[in-house]
Amino acid sequence: MPARIEGHAILRGPRAEIDASQTAVEQAMAQHGYGREALFAVRLALEEALVNAIRHGNRHVPDGQVDFRWSVDGDEARFDVRDQGEGFDPDAVPDPTDDDNLEIPSGRGIMLMKAYMSEVEYRDPGNHLAMVYRKSKGA
Template sequence: MDPELIFHLPSDVLRIEDAVEKVVARCHRIIELERRASRVRMNLRVALSEALSNAMLYGNGADRSKRVRVELTITAKAIITRVTDEGPGFDYEHVPDPTTPESLLKPDGRGIFLMRRLLDEVSFNDRGNSVTLLLRRDPVRRE
């Protein structure tokens, strides 16, 4: 299925808010009446914000000349957002649990954890520079 939306951003965190709203607005046009629309409002916003922030700051090393690609695909069953950076990749398999007592007071390390808890599926490509966020749809049944 062709993506509903594709765009690129420079690695500038000031651009994250607008990018998130652009994706959410496109989703809402399509799934406004679904029971899970509230999950788009919060869960997708936060998770996408995390993915963009990771891509810009860690993937692309905050180098503004490097870009982040965002793809949104909406199928009958899910909203799928893919965020890809130009970096060397990220070791997504070794992310410490930020909720342990020793990690709780740390100011960082919650991004990937939140993505995984807020969405139905989070997957990375082998290189680790592209994350796919999947939120299942729950269409309202018409009688």
């Protein structure tokens, strides 16, 4: 089994930066034997996390950056996403699965992250997201 693989990127917004980080994580997970289901889950959760941080977290921060750190070993993949915004209260986000909210086009990113990852934690003041995917969760 290969050694733990770690990565770090500063994201400013362009799509190519997100794609490059996604590819690096995917390659590391493949090296550690994570299956198709795991790769799908992490790709979806990371997409939501990184886009949320860039588009919403740093919305009012001129030239804002997102600090993205990750590590993958044979048991788990860990992700840390920090934006430079003032944060938010994730508990205040309406439940998108309520019948009354089903027709609202936005607000599903956090619930998808929670559904697909083993752990999702927004740390105070809400601009630091920590996520874990454990290999035992999927294939």
